[in-house]
Amino acid sequence: xxxxxxxxxxxxLRFAKPEVTVEPLSGGGVILRSRVPLxxxxxxxxxWLERWAAEAPERAFLVERDQAGAWRSFTYGAALAGARSxxxxxxxxxxxxxxxxxxxxxxxxxxxxxxxxxxxxxxxxIPISTAYSLRSADFATLRGIAALAQPGLVFAEDxxxxxxxxxxxxxxxxxxxLVRNPxxxxxxxxxxxxxxxxxxxxVDRAYRRVGPDTIAKILxxxxxxxxxxxxxxxxxxxxxxxxxxxxxxxxxxxxxPVFLDWLPWSHTFAGNSNFNMVLRNGGTYYLDSGRPLxxxxxxxxxxxxxxxxxxxxxxxxxxxxxxxxxxxDADLAEHFLRELDLLFYAGAALPQSSWxxxxxxxxxxxxxxxxxxxxxxxxxTAPMATLVQERIPRAGNVGIPGPGTEIKLVPNGDxxxxxVRGPNVTPGYWRRPELTQAxxxxxxxxxxxxxxxxxxxDDPNRGLLFDGRIAENFKLSSGTWVNVGALRIALxxxxxxxxxxxxxxxxxxxxxGLIVFPSLxxxxxxxPHVPPDxxxxxxxxxxxxxxxxxxxxxxxxxxxxxxxxRVARALLAAxxxxxxxxxxxxxxxxxxxxxxxxRAELVARLHASPASAEIVVPSELAAQA
Numbered sequence: 001x002x003x004x005x006x007x008x009x010x011x012x013l014r015f016a017k018p019e020v021t022v023e024p025l026s027g028g029g030v031i032l033r034s035r036v037p038l039x040x041x042x043x044x045x046x047x048w049l050e051r052w053a054a055e056a057p058e059r060a061f062l063v064e065r066d067q068a069g070a071w072r073s074f075t076y077g078a079a080l081a082g083a084r085s086x087x088x089x090x091x092x093x094x095x096x097x098x099x100x101x102x103x104x105x106x107x108x109x110x111x112x113x114x115x116x117x118x119x120x121x122x123x124x125x126i127p128i129s130t131a132y133s134l135r136s137a138d139f140a141t142l143r144g145i146a147a148l149a150q151p152g153l154v155f156a157e158d159x160x161x162x163x164x165x166x167x168x169x170x171x172x173x174x175x176x177x178l179v180r181n182p183x184x185x186x187x188x189x190x191x192x193x194x195x196x197x198x199x200x201x202x203v204d205r206a207y208r209r210v211g212p213d214t215i216a217k218i219l220x221x222x223x224x225x226x227x228x229x230x231x232x233x234x235x236x237x238x239x240x241x242x243x244x245x246x247x248x249x250x251x252x253x254x255x256x257p258v259f260l261d262w263l264p265w266s267h268t269f270a271g272n273s274n275f276n277m278v279l280r281n282g283g284t285y286y287l288d289s290g291r292p293l294x295x296x297x298x299x300x301x302x303x304x305x306x307x308x309x310x311x312x313x314x315x316x317x318x319x320x321x322x323x324x325x326x327x328x329d330a331d332l333a334e335h336f337l338r339e340l341d342l343l344f345y346a347g348a349a350l351p352q353s354s355w356x357x358x359x360x361x362x363x364x365x366x367x368x369x370x371x372x373x374x375x376x377x378x379x380x381t382a383p384m385a386t387l388v389q390e391r392i393p394r395a396g397n398v399g400i401p402g403p404g405t406e407i408k409l410v411p412n413g414d415x416x417x418x419x420v421r422g423p424n425v426t427p428g429y430w431r432r433p434e435l436t437q438a439x440x441x442x443x444x445x446x447x448x449x450x451x452x453x454x455x456x457x458d459d460p461n462r463g464l465l466f467d468g469r470i471a472e473n474f475k476l477s478s479g480t481w482v483n484v485g486a487l488r489i490a491l492x493x494x495x496x497x498x499x500x501x502x503x504x505x506x507x508x509x510x511x512x513g514l515i516v517f518p519s520l521x522x523x524x525x526x527x528p529h530v531p532p533d534x535x536x537x538x539x540x541x542x543x544x545x546x547x548x549x550x551x552x553x554x555x556x557x558x559x560x561x562x563x564x565x566r567v568a569r570a571l572l573a574a575x576x577x578x579x580x581x582x583x584x585x586x587x588x589x590x591x592x593x594x595x596x597x598x599r600a601e602l603v604a605r606l607h608a609s610p611a612s613a614e615i616v617v618p619s620e621l622a623a624q625a
Contacts, residue, residue, distance in 0.1 A: 013341060013371060014251040015389045020400050020460040029410040032460055038404030039243050041423065044210045044235040045276060046083075046120050052282045053080035059256070061279075062109045064287040071306075074109050076282070079116065082195055086117025089197035090153075091206055093175065097215050099152025100124040102145075102174070104133050104162050107265050107287050110179050110191055112275070114155055115217075115265070117194070119235075121206045124215040126151065126230070127266040131579050133165035138580055141228060145220055146171060148230060148431055155191070159183045212236035218430045219268055221379050230430030231268075237382035238272055240404060240423035242280040245273075247403035248387045251341065257283035258310045258339065260303055262290055262318070268383040269346060274313055283310075292318035294520060301325055305332060308339040316350045317500070319343075323357050324521060333365050342371045345395075346383075349466060349485065350374070351493035355395040374398050376418075376466055378448050380426040380439070381405075386464055397455050397463045407464075408445050409452065414481065415467055418452040419445035472592050474507035480564045482512060484592060487565055495552030497522030498545060501577070502570075503595045505603050511568035513606045515595065516549065516616075518572055540572040550619035557618050570616045571606045573599075 019035040042048065052059065057077030066072045074082070095101060101118050103125055105111050111127070118125045126149050132142040146169050153175045156162040160181035167183070175189055182188040217233040246252050259278055263270035278285040286307050290300030292315075300322070314322070326333040343358060355372060362370040371391050376398035377383035386407065388399035401407040405422035425446045428436030441447055451467035454460055468485025475481055484504045491514060492499045500519035506512040518540055524532065526544040539545060553567050560566045577583035582594040596603060605612065 013249075014254065016248050016250060016403070018389045018400050018461045018463070022460055025408075025410075029408060029416065030460075032401050032407040032409070034248070034401045034403045034405070036247050036403040038240065038247055038423075041212070041236065041243050042239045043212055044119065044207075044214065045216070045238055045279060046116075046207060046210065048276075048279045049076070049080050049083065049116060049120075052076040052279075056256075056282055059282065060284045062112050062285050062287065064107075064109050065289060065303075071286075072109070073284075074113070079113065082113045083116035083120045084199040084203055085197045086113055086194045087121035087203045087206065088199045089194040090118055090121050090123055091202050092197075093152065095123045095152045097124055098150070100126050100149060100218060101153045101155060102149060102151035103127040103155045103266075104130070104165060105155060105157035106130050106289070107261075107270075108157055108179075109287070110157060111155075111265065112285075113195070114177075114191075119210070119216050121203065122210045122214050124218055126218045126220070127264075127271060128220065129264060129266045133162055136165075136580050139165060139168035140580065141582075143169060145228060145230070149218065153177060159186075159188060210235060212239070217271070219266070219271065219379050229432060229435060231379045231426050232428055232430055233268075233272065233382060233426065237424050237426060238276055241272065241382040241384050241402075242276050244384060244402035244404050244424065245277060245387070246280070248389045252277070252281050255310065257281055258286070258307070259283065259313070260286040260288050260307045260309045261313065262288035262292075262300060263313065263315070268377075268379045269313070269315075272382050273346075273384060292321040297321055297325070301332065304336045308335055310339050310341050311344065312336075312340060312342075313344045313346070316345060316354060319345060319350065319354050319358065320519075321521070323354065323361070326361055327357065330365065333361060337362055337365050337370070340370055342373050344373045344375075346374055346376070349489040350395040351489055351496070352395050353493040353496050375402075376450075376452070376464070377420075377424075378450075380446055380448065381420055381422075382424045382426070385420045385422070385424065388463060392463070396465050398452070398466050399463045400461065406445070407452075408441075408443070412451065412470055415451040415470065415483075416453055417447070417470060418450050418464075419447050421445045469592075476506055476512070476563070477508055477510050478563065480562070482506060482564050487512070487567075490560075490565070491553075491556055491567065494556035495549055497525055498549045498552060501590045503590060503592050505596065505606060507596075509607050511563075511607075512566065513603070514553075514567050514570040515599065515602060515606065516570050516572045517577060517590070518545070536576075537574045540574060545572070546616050547619070549616045553616070554618040568617065569606060569611060571602065571614060572616065573602065 016036045021033045023031040053076045058075050060073040061076045061079045063071055063073040115125050151174050155177045157179045158181050159178040163183040177189045177191050179191045212235055214235045215232055216235050218230045219233055220228040220230050261270055261274050265271035288300050288303050290296050359369045373388040375384050375387045377385040384402050385405050386399045387402045408419040409416040421444055449470050451470050452464040453467050455465050456462040468483050472484040488502055488504055497519055499516050501517045503515040523539040523545050526548055527542045557566045581598050583591055
């Protein structure tokens, strides 16, 4: 393999120049706006599908592996025809905002066509996290969503795989549509019959009625900030979001993007940002059935040996696991990087250690550092609200307001609360008027409860730094505030490779503690003598793991500064976070408040005095434990 760069991708990306206007507010704070104008906004994403079906009908749009493992593609021409047929079939049913379509399944061509067909007809879809169906023990969250949504049709790819979830829903009055394996004792419609319907004038009339205010999706939040809520997503939100991307990133028009993506369409990151970016720009979307999990990452690696994406979007946990393999396999790394224009992370802060490893890898394989970009937003902003529009030197910068979006920074204690106004912001929560009313301030800005600060205090053009969730922060007994978000990321990086994720503790206590959810792969790498099938309980008791954690805590404390960042003790949790108890999302995001609520006994043990033998302390303090 040559050490020379395959192509100088990413070095000449065309960004819109980051220029931000600043409007001071009389009560303190500012409103930031991009000087880059937002272009014309289509009335619906169906206009993009029609465009590419006309201009590039034979270009692959959605590509997945079939049950035999071979790639199967659906072109833009076939996608439009399939969407129109499905729209015709759906219009024969009494479906609409009061009886939407609930999708239980993972990403697939059938899932994508059903979404496009429903939106073509103006019928909302509700893609649900597969974790609520496949990893839940009691299906309580799934049933709660169904009770609120009241779907008229439920779709699942595989009736056998989703059989327990379907039975738990008890929605006998809703039509069940399946691709294969209908469950016994329950009538089901074959998805193929929807695709076989003949489009007629009713489809055209319904499509013409779809406009900016039409509800396209109801996306249920991950629960990282409380119980899942149904966020209304309109066509305007989704379309304006992509036009904002296109205005800030003109390079999107330079060549059709190629994605290989495992992120679930039940979440705004993939379902809105990634899916719609490919559709808006006439690209190709390879569906990755892998996941950054032991036993599933292998499928992602196999796919990356065959597909070279032009843009790669991921979350920090996914990059961390992927890096472990890319750094050991130069051929895999070259195939992954060879066509890439950029790497993008979002959803959670990327540890600087992962950033450094990604840069070093691209420099070693390509001879230069690929641009690494990010942004900030929520399900309520469809999702992008801020966007990086230049090369940035390190992790943490989430960019400037996306074109067409206004960002308000309001003093809240010692930090600045970030608020958003623009066409990308939701009109509210589905059937939750009391929550909708509390969502906006007096000026109509959406209030997500996050904090941000200027990367360069006197230059807003250099972007914003995410500064954590306001509600997660707490005071020590000394009255010192602890910034949980920033501290958590610093600790994960300092204690590499022990920590997969962590929860910061210490509210009204004398010192900061840490509940550590260990990285199975990382702990195994420290203990090669331990059998690979050994339980996690044994691994976290190994001296090498505990010593590595202690050294990492000491490294962090040596550079931490004041008491608001120094960690006194940690406890390795043997029980992983539970999705049923709201402790983790399907993408691996930790719900700090849920963990602290559910594991109060663990917190008490962590802070008990004297410290028990299970507590890990910074190695410099080991003699005082």
